[in-house]
Amino acid sequence: MEKVIDFLSFQDPTVRLVVAGTVLLSISAAVVGCFAYLRKRALVGDALAHSLLPGVAMAFLFSGQKDPWLLLLGAMISGWLALGAMELIQQHTKLASETSIALVLSVFFGFGVLLLTYLQHHGGGDQAGLDQFLFGNAASMRSSDLYAYGLVGMVLLVMIGAFYKELKLYCFDPDHAEAIGLPTRILRYLLNTMTVLATAIGIQSVGVVLMAALLITPAATARFWSYRLRTMLFLAALGGAVAGLGGSFASYLAPAMPTGPWIVMVLSFLALVSIFLAPRVGIFARMWRQRQNQRKIIRENLLKAFYHGLENKEAQHAWLSRPEWQEQRHLPEWEWQIGFRQLRRRRWVLRRSGRYRLTERGLAEARRVVRLHRLWELYLSRYLALGKDHLHPGAESIEHLITPEVEKELLRELDYPEQDPHRSPIPYKS
Amino acid sequence: MSANKEAAPALEVHNLTATYDRQPVLWDIDFSLPEGSLAGILGPNGSGKTTLLRNIMGLMQPDSGYVRLLGQDLAKVRAQVSYVPQRESVDWNFPVSVSEVVAMGRYGPGKLLRRLRRQDRDIIEEAMERTGILPLAHRHISQLSGGQQQRVFIARALAQQAQIYLMDEPFVGVDAATEEAILNLLGEMKNRGHTVIMVHHDLQTAQDFFDQAVLLQTRLVAAGPVETVLNKENLQQAYGGRLNVLSKVGQLAAEKQFPLREKAFRERKKPAHGESD
Amino acid sequence: MTIEGLYIIIAAMLIAASSALVGSFLILRKMSMMGDAISHAVLPGIVFAFLLSGSRAGLPMLLGAAATGVLASLLIELLYRKAQLPQDASIGITFTWLFALGVIFISSYTGQVDLDQECVLYGEIALVPLDWLYTGAGSAIAPRAIVYGVVLLLVVGVYLLLGYRGLLITSFQNDFAAALGISTAFWHFSFMSLVSVTTVLSFETVGAILILAFLVVPPATAYLMTQRLRVMLVWAVFWGLLAAVEGYFLARWIDGSIAGAMASVAGLNFMGVALVKQVLKRKKRATAFHTAAVK
Numbered sequence A: 001m002e003k004v005i006d007f008l009s010f011q012d013p014t015v016r017l018v019v020a021g022t023v024l025l026s027i028s029a030a031v032v033g034c035f036a037y038l039r040k041r042a043l044v045g046d047a048l049a050h051s052l053l054p055g056v057a058m059a060f061l062f063s064g065q066k067d068p069w070l071l072l073l074g075a076m077i078s079g080w081l082a083l084g085a086m087e088l089i090q091q092h093t094k095l096a097s098e099t100s101i102a103l104v105l106s107v108f109f110g111f112g113v114l115l116l117t118y119l120q121h122h123g124g125g126d127q128a129g130l131d132q133f134l135f136g137n138a139a140s141m142r143s144s145d146l147y148a149y150g151l152v153g154m155v156l157l158v159m160i161g162a163f164y165k166e167l168k169l170y171c172f173d174p175d176h177a178e179a180i181g182l183p184t185r186i187l188r189y190l191l192n193t194m195t196v197l198a199t200a201i202g203i204q205s206v207g208v209v210l211m212a213a214l215l216i217t218p219a220a221t222a223r224f225w226s227y228r229l230r231t232m233l234f235l236a237a238l239g240g241a242v243a244g245l246g247g248s249f250a251s252y253l254a255p256a257m258p259t260g261p262w263i264v265m266v267l268s269f270l271a272l273v274s275i276f277l278a279p280r281v282g283i284f285a286r287m288w289r290q291r292q293n294q295r296k297i298i299r300e301n302l303l304k305a306f307y308h309g310l311e312n313k314e315a316q317h318a319w320l321s322r323p324e325w326q327e328q329r330h331l332p333e334w335e336w337q338i339g340f341r342q343l344r345r346r347r348w349v350l351r352r353s354g355r356y357r358l359t360e361r362g363l364a365e366a367r368r369v370v371r372l373h374r375l376w377e378l379y380l381s382r383y384l385a386l387g388k389d390h391l392h393p394g395a396e397s398i399e400h401l402i403t404p405e406v407e408k409e410l411l412r413e414l415d416y417p418e419q420d421p422h423r424s425p426i427p428y429k430s
Numbered sequence B: 001m002s003a004n005k006e007a008a009p010a011l012e013v014h015n016l017t018a019t020y021d022r023q024p025v026l027w028d029i030d031f032s033l034p035e036g037s038l039a040g041i042l043g044p045n046g047s048g049k050t051t052l053l054r055n056i057m058g059l060m061q062p063d064s065g066y067v068r069l070l071g072q073d074l075a076k077v078r079a080q081v082s083y084v085p086q087r088e089s090v091d092w093n094f095p096v097s098v099s100e101v102v103a104m105g106r107y108g109p110g111k112l113l114r115r116l117r118r119q120d121r122d123i124i125e126e127a128m129e130r131t132g133i134l135p136l137a138h139r140h141i142s143q144l145s146g147g148q149q150q151r152v153f154i155a156r157a158l159a160q161q162a163q164i165y166l167m168d169e170p171f172v173g174v175d176a177a178t179e180e181a182i183l184n185l186l187g188e189m190k191n192r193g194h195t196v197i198m199v200h201h202d203l204q205t206a207q208d209f210f211d212q213a214v215l216l217q218t219r220l221v222a223a224g225p226v227e228t229v230l231n232k233e234n235l236q237q238a239y240g241g242r243l244n245v246l247s248k249v250g251q252l253a254a255e256k257q258f259p260l261r262e263k264a265f266r267e268r269k270k271p272a273h274g275e276s277d
Numbered sequence C: 001m002t003i004e005g006l007y008i009i010i011a012a013m014l015i016a017a018s019s020a021l022v023g024s025f026l027i028l029r030k031m032s033m034m035g036d037a038i039s040h041a042v043l044p045g046i047v048f049a050f051l052l053s054g055s056r057a058g059l060p061m062l063l064g065a066a067a068t069g070v071l072a073s074l075l076i077e078l079l080y081r082k083a084q085l086p087q088d089a090s091i092g093i094t095f096t097w098l099f100a101l102g103v104i105f106i107s108s109y110t111g112q113v114d115l116d117q118e119c120v121l122y123g124e125i126a127l128v129p130l131d132w133l134y135t136g137a138g139s140a141i142a143p144r145a146i147v148y149g150v151v152l153l154l155v156v157g158v159y160l161l162l163g164y165r166g167l168l169i170t171s172f173q174n175d176f177a178a179a180l181g182i183s184t185a186f187w188h189f190s191f192m193s194l195v196s197v198t199t200v201l202s203f204e205t206v207g208a209i210l211i212l213a214f215l216v217v218p219p220a221t222a223y224l225m226t227q228r229l230r231v232m233l234v235w236a237v238f239w240g241l242l243a244a245v246e247g248y249f250l251a252r253w254i255d256g257s258i259a260g261a262m263a264s265v266a267g268l269n270f271m272g273v274a275l276v277k278q279v280l281k282r283k284k285r286a287t288a289f290h291t292a293a294v295k
Helices: A002-009 A013-038 A042-063 A068-092 A097-122 A127-135 A143-162 A164-172 A174-179 A184-206 A211-225 A229-253 A260-277 A283-313 A322-326 A333-345 A360-383 A388-401 A404-414 B003-007 B049-056 B074-080 B098-106 B118-130 B146-159 B176-191 B203-209 B232-239 B244-256 C003-028 C032-053 C059-081 C087-108 C117-122 C125-130 C144-172 C174-179 C184-225 C229-254 C258-294
Strands: A349-352 A355-358 B011-020 B023-033 B038-042 B064-069 B081-084 B164-168 B195-199 B212-217 B219-225 C132-134 C140-143
Touching: A002 A229, A013 A042, A013 A143, A013 A164, A013 A184, A013 A211, A013 A229, A042 A068, A042 A097, A042 A184, A042 A211, A042 C087, A068 A097, A068 A143, A068 A184, A068 C258, A097 C032, A097 C117, A097 C184, A097 C229, A097 C258, A127 A184, A127 C117, A143 A164, A143 A184, A164 A174, A164 A184, A164 A229, A174 A184, A184 A211, A184 A229, A184 A260, A211 A229, A211 A260, A211 C087, A229 A260, A260 A283, A260 C087, A283 A322, A283 A333, A283 A355, A283 A360, A283 A388, A322 A355, A333 A349, A355 A360, A360 A388, A360 A404, A360 B244, A388 B011, A388 B023, A388 B244, A404 B244, B011 B049, B023 B049, B023 B064, B023 B212, B023 B244, B038 B049, B038 B176, B038 B203, B049 B064, B049 B164, B049 B195, B049 B212, B064 B074, B074 B081, B081 B146, B081 C174, B098 B118, B098 B146, B098 C144, B118 B146, B146 B164, B146 B176, B176 B195, B212 B232, B219 B232, C003 C032, C003 C125, C003 C144, C003 C184, C003 C229, C003 C258, C032 C059, C032 C087, C032 C184, C059 C087, C059 C144, C059 C184, C087 C117, C117 C184, C125 C140, C125 C144, C125 C184, C125 C258, C132 C144, C140 C144, C144 C174, C144 C184, C174 C184, C184 C229, C184 C258, C229 C258
Parallel strands: B023 B219, B038 B195, B038 B212, B081 B164, B164 B195
Antiparallel strands: A349 A355, B011 B023, B011 B064, B212 B219, C132 C140
């Protein structure tokens, strides 16, 4: 507990630095990842992250030290080589683009592992620190590293701000961007460079293996909450920041633990929560909407049944007994229960000694549903080449869906008809 | 075969509604085609022609309604039905030869484990001969022209020895010779009493090719003998744009996740006894 | 070459041959990245198997772990269909999550699990000669990795012998197979199980990521060379075996990771074949142009 307070108070300057650094790295990777995600190139980011390993190892091999700028340079070179290799394979062979991604990913990573193990067996200096590129270790970053990577992260964010409009256009519709004269080639290079850079600095905190999560998961999570790019970028950045915080906290509690997996766990948790809870597209929201739809259907079916009962008796405002009502429509008992409760709650129905009557509002509603049903049957028979005996099922359900605006249009199109195809009168407001 | 079965139409589509991404693509389609007919499924782009074919073949679950082939469920008569998908639906670089693709017509559930019998081989060869690709039997499929690729698919369908043939745009991108060959085959099939139903987009030729037509525009505009279907008024309806109200209701359903049918009226397998209204 | 070296090469060759066969269908089905995802996702299953069964997991345990891989492919399907995420994002989210879980398990139970973080990534093929399986009576049978390799090759061989047609038709045209009444779901999931078993049984030897090199690179090389599936399978096995042998000697020579070296040379082999292919194409085009000009 003490450690939690220690951590959260940010008293310790090294803690402050590590947290700030990790959060910044995660933010810039998450934001850049959004563009890769929107371009449907999420897995290219994964391949790219794996492909940086040989570059990082090479930089170390030649310089013999862990200079952040050299490592970045190495990463850039091998990232570009990997991108080039993927492109060449896609252009000149019949292999699927997916295969080329897997191929480049595994071969580059294999080569990186070979170099890394070679260094471990031969290298001097602090080669032990190279392992951290596999799974990331925020706590082991030195302040000089942090300044360098942080600077790159800032530059990335500024670049996105500066070219926001162009990038947005290019990601959503590259053909259109090309057509209106944007330099799409340059934009593509810019985005690729940004992805390489973001990946190169991101691997400091999550490592190459799990880097894909930092690019993909925040973007996918943010997409659940907003369809606007600006909001999406902001939310992805927020997700990245929270994950970076979580990761550095784990790293602080157990310095031997790799940071990457913890960052990924936080990101995945956020994604899971969003999948269920997001408004509109979340699973719960969708389930709720379906429930509401179902209740509406039941409620209105009861009203319609009542109306049919009234039509049989040819007396408006009359009272129906429960059996008289129920014989109009075969519904399971539980639907009657639910529907009845809803009608009562809305005060659309009155009960007196076992007999029922619709209120003014209830009757108007019932009339509306029956009217829509009959209008839709008429529409189907007129425009969908359906026989009379096929009309009814299609009108069920749709009668519950049509809004007043569509009803108006329907009426106009059918020219305010008097009767449906079965010659039942279409009830208008009396 | 009972008298009842003989009377059954080759294809019966009953109140079929299908959605894609919750947007209705086919709306209450209801028609039937007699056995031995050569039928074209016609309509503008995006009118649901291919979707209808996929629903008939059971490759898509309809939201409601059902399909009968030869008076039966597809599962019961699958061996009698053969399917020719669109040419673009496969990767033509896939490492197989012409005869291997045609041989797939002889595969089927329960037949995957055993080797092909001599009888199967004979059928495969005959199918290739009838479509004029026997000389190409050992070619790799990527070395074929568009027309030849189409013939491979048709040969594969012939190898199934079915009663009903469902084809998705077999005339797209083929040369004149292939078109001729396919037309001859169609005539042959018709003479044998087989039923051919094909998605077709060219109205000019439809009149000559088919005896039955199904005109689609998300909804069914008309179905029946080709000369009654392809009249000016129907074509105007099919190609004159979508129905305003219908597409609005479709959008509403997608937005509100509203089912297009209530559960009791989905009529998956057997027609529910709907109440008269 | 020492007898230890021979054991290592044999173990690698067994894995390479099986993965080449499985991988050929993997790339034909355009599911290489699914293979990548599965090879990562089996980690928590493996760690769990280790934790339950003590230091060394038995074969049944490992096959249980393979279920994690199938589970991952189900999860990806679920994210794609129910949560309506794009396919690639579903893959990315699923495998990183499961792999992270596995790594956390490993680092939390360091004492109890005989796996470490590096081994997870590139295996411990160098330890093959040190780890033997014994009979109940205590006499040595063979190095464990070799036994696993033989089991794997048998499983893959039997599956492909029985399932060749089913796999062929569903890979070539899934819709047509479904129209024939063939259960495409059965073939999809049985094949995913096979990929899963392959990764689990090779895991300790070559690790999660380098198994992808064995699955994808030799078949991709073979795919460039031929247009017949059976020939492609033979070539894929050949390139796999070659990479295993070359890789071993390269690693010995420069003293580095054996599995890493195998992946690297597999890549070089691919590059070589692709280049030759390219040159031949140029030449052919040039001759065609020449003859056309002469005419």
